[in-house]
Amino acid sequence: MARLIARDVRKVFPPTRSGQEPVHALRNISFEAEGHTFVTLVGPSGCGKSTFLNMVSGIDQPSAGSLQVLGRAEGPARIGYVFQDPRLLPWKTVLENMVYVQDGGSSEDKAAKGKEFLDLVGLGTSGSMYPGQLSGGMQQRVGIARALSIGPDLLLMDEPFSHLDAITARDLRVELQRLWLDTGATVLFVTHDVMEAVLLSSRVIMISSQGIVFRDLTIDLPFPRKQTEKEVAILQADILQLFEEMERPTVIA
Amino acid sequence: MTLVADDVIQAPPRHWYGWLVSDRVARYTARVVALLIWQWAGTAFEEIPTPRGTFEFLVDEWHRGEIISNISISLVRAVIGLALVLVLGLAIGLAMAKWWRVRYTLTDLILVGITLPAFIWALLVVMWWGFSNIGPIVVCVVSATPQLVVNTFQGANATPGPLVAMSGAYHVPTDRQFRWLVIPSMMEYIVAGYRSAILAGWGAVLLVEWFGNDKGVGFRAHYWYDAGNFEGVMGWGLIMMVIILLFDRVVMERVVRHYRRWRVGSAGWSV
Amino acid sequence: MAATEIQLEDVELERAVASLTARRRRGTNILYSILGALAFIGFWSFFSVFVYPPYVLPAPWSVAERMWELVVSGEVFSNFLASFLKTMLGWVLALGLGIPIGLLMGRFRYAKAFLHDFVYILANVPLIVYAVVALLVFGINPFGPAFVVMLEVLPGVAINVAAGVESVDRGLLAMSRSFRRRSSQTARSVVIPSIVPFLFAGGRVSFANSWKLAALAETFGGTTGVGVQIEKSFQLFSVVSLLAWMFFFVIFVIAVERFMIAPFERWVFRWRRAGGADEGSP
Numbered sequence: 001m002a003r004l005i006a007r008d009v010r011k012v013f014p015p016t017r018s019g020q021e022p023v024h025a026l027r028n029i030s031f032e033a034e035g036h037t038f039v040t041l042v043g044p045s046g047c048g049k050s051t052f053l054n055m056v057s058g059i060d061q062p063s064a065g066s067l068q069v070l071g072r073a074e075g076p077a078r079i080g081y082v083f084q085d086p087r088l089l090p091w092k093t094v095l096e097n098m099v100y101v102q103d104g105g106s107s108e109d110k111a112a113k114g115k116e117f118l119d120l121v122g123l124g125t126s127g128s129m130y131p132g133q134l135s136g137g138m139q140q141r142v143g144i145a146r147a148l149s150i151g152p153d154l155l156l157m158d159e160p161f162s163h164l165d166a167i168t169a170r171d172l173r174v175e176l177q178r179l180w181l182d183t184g185a186t187v188l189f190v191t192h193d194v195m196e197a198v199l200l201s202s203r204v205i206m207i208s209s210q211g212i213v214f215r216d217l218t219i220d221l222p223f224p225r226k227q228t229e230k231e232v233a234i235l236q237a238d239i240l241q242l243f244e245e246m247e248r249p250t251v252i253a
Numbered sequence: 254m255t256l257v258a259d260d261v262i263q264a265p266p267r268h269w270y271g272w273l274v275s276d277r278v279a280r281y282t283a284r285v286v287a288l289l290i291w292q293w294a295g296t297a298f299e300e301i302p303t304p305r306g307t308f309e310f311l312v313d314e315w316h317r318g319e320i321i322s323n324i325s326i327s328l329v330r331a332v333i334g335l336a337l338v339l340v341l342g343l344a345i346g347l348a349m350a351k352w353w354r355v356r357y358t359l360t361d362l363i364l365v366g367i368t369l370p371a372f373i374w375a376l377l378v379v380m381w382w383g384f385s386n387i388g389p390i391v392v393c394v395v396s397a398t399p400q401l402v403v404n405t406f407q408g409a410n411a412t413p414g415p416l417v418a419m420s421g422a423y424h425v426p427t428d429r430q431f432r433w434l435v436i437p438s439m440m441e442y443i444v445a446g447y448r449s450a451i452l453a454g455w456g457a458v459l460l461v462e463w464f465g466n467d468k469g470v471g472f473r474a475h476y477w478y479d480a481g482n483f484e485g486v487m488g489w490g491l492i493m494m495v496i497i498l499l500f501d502r503v504v505m506e507r508v509v510r511h512y513r514r515w516r517v518g519s520a521g522w523s524v
Numbered sequence: 525m526a527a528t529e530i531q532l533e534d535v536e537l538e539r540a541v542a543s544l545t546a547r548r549r550r551g552t553n554i555l556y557s558i559l560g561a562l563a564f565i566g567f568w569s570f571f572s573v574f575v576y577p578p579y580v581l582p583a584p585w586s587v588a589e590r591m592w593e594l595v596v597s598g599e600v601f602s603n604f605l606a607s608f609l610k611t612m613l614g615w616v617l618a619l620g621l622g623i624p625i626g627l628l629m630g631r632f633r634y635a636k637a638f639l640h641d642f643v644y645i646l647a648n649v650p651l652i653v654y655a656v657v658a659l660l661v662f663g664i665n666p667f668g669p670a671f672v673v674m675l676e677v678l679p680g681v682a683i684n685v686a687a688g689v690e691s692v693d694r695g696l697l698a699m700s701r702s703f704r705r706r707s708s709q710t711a712r713s714v715v716i717p718s719i720v721p722f723l724f725a726g727g728r729v730s731f732a733n734s735w736k737l738a739a740l741a742e743t744f745g746g747t748t749g750v751g752v753q754i755e756k757s758f759q760l761f762s763v764v765s766l767l768a769w770m771f772f773f774v775i776f777v778i779a780v781e782r783f784m785i786a787p788f789e790r791w792v793f794r795w796r797r798a799g800g801a802d803e804g805s806p
Contacts, residue, residue, distance in 0.1 A: 057422045079422070087419040091437045091515040100433055101423040130515040150423070279637035287642070300660060349544075357556035360544060362564065367541065368777045370736035371651075372743055372751075373770050376758045380766070381580065403540040410543060446540065456650030460740075463652060464758075474656060483660055490656050494649050501648055 002077040002153035002186045003034035004056065008065035011051050011211075025051045026211035029065075033188070033203070038180055040189040040197040042239070043207035049190040053156050056188065057081050071153040080147030080185075082157040086139035088131040094118065094142050095127035098149055117149040118142070121175065137168035144176065148183060155180075155187045161196070170227060173199060177224055194243075198235045199225055206239070208246055215242060302484040307491065310484035319473060324492065327470040330386060331458045334393030338450050342398045343443070346405025356406075366399035371457040372464070379465030389461040389469070397454035404446025408439035440512045448505055455497050470496075582764045590768040599753070604776055607749035610666060611738040614673025622678045626685025636686065647679035651737050659745045669741035669749065673734045688719030735777060 007030050013023040026048040033039045041049045054060040055067055057079050071077030088097045098114030099107070118124050121141040131139050140160060147155055161169035177200055180187055191197055197204050198219060206215040217239070221231050288304060295303030302310075314320050345363075349356040374395050378388040412435050420430045462471025470493055477485025565584055572583040594600045625643075628635035654672045662668040742751025750769060757765035 058424075059418055059421050081419070081422040083415070083419065085415065087415050089416060089433060089437070091440075091512075092433060096433075100420075100429065101425060103424075103426070132516055156422075276633070276637040279634055280641055283638045283641055298661075300663065302660075353553070354556050356544075357553040358560035358563075361557055361560060363544070364541070365774050368736075368774050369770065370740055370773075372736075372740045373754060373766070373773065376754065377763070377766060377770075380758070380761060380763055403544055407540040407543040442540070452648065452650065456652050459650060459652045463656075471652070478656075478659070486656055486660055490653050493653050494645070497650060498645065498648060 001035055001072065001184060002079075003032075003068075003070040004154065004186065004188065005032050005068040005070075006030055006052075006065070007067075009052070009055065009062045009067050010064040011048065011055065011060070012063045024211060026062075028212045029207070031205055031213060031216060033186060035186065036184045037203055038187045038189065038201045039203045039205060040191060040201040041205050041207055042191060042194055042197045044209050044243075045192055047207045047209050048211040049192075049207060050158050053081075053158050053188065053190055056154070057156055069154060077153040078150055080150055080152035080155045082140075082143050082147045082155070082160045084159045084163055086131065086136075086143040088139055088142060088146075090131050093128050093130055094123065094134070097131070097142060098127075098146055101146055101150060113149055117145040120148065120179065121145045135168075137164050137172060140164060140172065141175070144172075144179070148179065148185075152185055155185045157187065157189045159191050162191070162193070173227070174224075176200065181223060194239050195227070195232065195236045198232050198239065199227055204239065206242065206246075214246055300483060302487045306484040307487045310482070311488045311491075314485070314488065320492075323468060323470050323473050324496070326468045327389075327458055327462065328496075330389040330469070331393060331455050334390040334458065335397065335451055335454050337390070337394050338397045338401055338454055339447065341394065342401025342446065342450065343405055345398070346402040346446075347409055349402065349406050350409030363399045363402055366395065367403065369396075371396040371453065372460050375457065375460040375464050378461060384465060384467045388466065389458040392457045392461050393454040396457040397450035400449040400453055401443075401446040404442045404449070405439065408442025408446075409435070411442065412438050437512075444505075444509060444512070448501070451500070451505075452497065455493075459493055579761075579763060582767065586764055587767045587771070590764045591771060594768055594772070600772055603748065603750050603753050604772070606666075607669070607735075607738050607742060607751065608780075610669040610742075610749060611673050611735055613670040614734060614738065615677055617670065617674040618677035618681055621674070622681030623685050625678070626682040627689055629682060630686035630689025639682070643679045643682050646675055647683075651676070651740060654737065655741045655744045658741050662745065664745040664747065666747055668745050669738040669751070672741040673738050676737050677734050685719055692719075735780075739773070 009026060009029040011024075011026040013025060015022050029048075029052055031039075041052065043049055051060065055062050056069060069077045069079065088094070089100060092100065095111060095114050095118070098118065099110045102110045102113060105113070115124060115127060118127055121144060123138060123141055123145065126134065126138065126142075131142070134142070140163075144160070147157075161172055164172065173196065180200075189197070189200060198221075201219055204215075204217045204219060205213055206217070208214045219235065221229070221235070225232060291304050294301050295306065311320070345359065349359060349363075371392055374392045375388075378392050382388045382391075416434055416438075417430075420434055458469070459471035459474075462469035463475045464471075466472045470489055474486055474489035474493070477483075477489065568581075568584055572578070572581045572586075575581070578586065625639060629639055629643075630636070654675050658668040658672040658675075662671060739749070739751040739754065742749040743755045744751075746752045750773065754766060754769050757763075757769060
């Protein structure tokens, strides 16, 4: 479990060529999250959600503001990252991919741990196959298993199901919900799919196209949730309405 | 539901001569035709040796004990040279990829190395070292290394970005990233570069031997040319060809297949 | 890209070289290039003055002097011209033979299998073998080098044309047929434009190589040309002359590349830039 504190986080990309404007990816992101929560950042494409994740994971730095991620015992947190594309080393077997990200312990320990988490996502028998032999959904499951296998305090997920077909995505969402409930990690999830956000999260943070937090909603529905529940659809519609109001200019009476 | 077998998907040849036009047979037919054309050319033109004459020559040469000894000398020189090429080529290529100062300092030199033909080096080296083993090895290294350097450089810069980002996100230690990510992603380039280098290096050794040496395949070919024995020249020319082609088919293709074995599901990827 | 099993090292090499010379940073990189060149001349001067006698390793300025002599006497021009013409002849022959072969290979599966070994062997044979064969077949003859260049360029042309034919957009062909165009029109408007980029991919690369080969063949059995001059320097044991011709060689290749090939390529592909269509090179 982790504690994430974001205060006035901004990100500006300098122009790559002269004459271009600098790109404001994020203008102001402020929120806090901790404990066994599933926080989703929702917003239109280009609003900077993935950029924010990159900053949380340390791949990138904020241009202004502060971003703190604390793990247990207030030290630096262990972070697992699941990307939109599986990002597996194609020339290594699935099990080797699991071992690649682990530190500490002998190679037998690492292999055993890898196998343990592959079992968790139902791919225990695929350890010796190459990623090229697996379907997109299976590869993504390996990606999730890999992220979980390091025992993360914080799990970052960047639109992990957006490249999958609807059926596989639905199955994986169910699996993800189960895994989150069982392992108790803090999850920071990014998506543009509002239904997905409502289904999976305990908290939804809406980000405008300007890169500002514009709503911070708590979702009270009990877990585990099903995509077919009425309440999910209602909340989805409400949130979409909020997005529309945000984008619509103020009407002059 | 029954599974459809592979040979049903490719419609079987409809006529008895379908077999005759299959790929495999086509290739063998080509070889036979080539041999026949050679035979015709040899009998029709005086300067061109016939297959039979060449074959007889090679048998005589074998009895003279010249075949094995010369081939081994040339091979030893090539192997030493190419081993140096491998080490130098990889080292320089990686250094140029890693440090831009090294890159710009050496780029022009490498380009000149690629542009200059081996035979110029060969002549220089004969003037400098005369009949020796050093000459062939030096020219081999000088003509083949730039090819490997350039391909290694390209490969080192082509490490897939997303995988590097992933490794960064998981804080994978640098040496593991190098061994598991950088080197394997470079293999395609390294092998292509080394294959190019081997071809150039073998040619270089032969050239030096032709122009000024007292041993080796190249020397032997020149010897028979001076003696006016065209079957001899053709025979040794064939040996030059056969060695490199054999190596390519037997060794290189195995290497390529080995490091490409992870590409099982990606049928559309051709290099 | 259409799959052809024969690997062309030249094409890979060209791409690799392109990546090395791409994206130069301004300013300091030129400094380092100059530094590299100066260091090279520095080492050379040192060894030529203090270590080796002048007939073994002449000083850079002696070589420069010899180079000047050769320019002034017109030998440089006439010899490079001779070699250039032979190379061009070889190229024309290679295109004349290679394009039909490539078309056959691309169009007919049997042709592809039949000619596969032939093309593969041509592509993978060391240059010296070509030179020796040309020597055998043509003796001391200006045609030898041209023949040798033809042999070397042929596989590249054939393979690339074959790849081009295989990659012709079936949709465009079908459209062409549905409008009842005659096959010659189809060939002209659909097939040939698809092939040209592939042709260039193969052709561009081989220039440097074919040039080297012409010179080599001249060394073996030529009457005029750069190779012959180099051979003469060798016979006379003149390291100075050899080095002089060596530098001219490099200068020439770079000059032709920069002033002839690149503009030609730009001209051939002007339609692409005008149209803005990004077909991308193979």
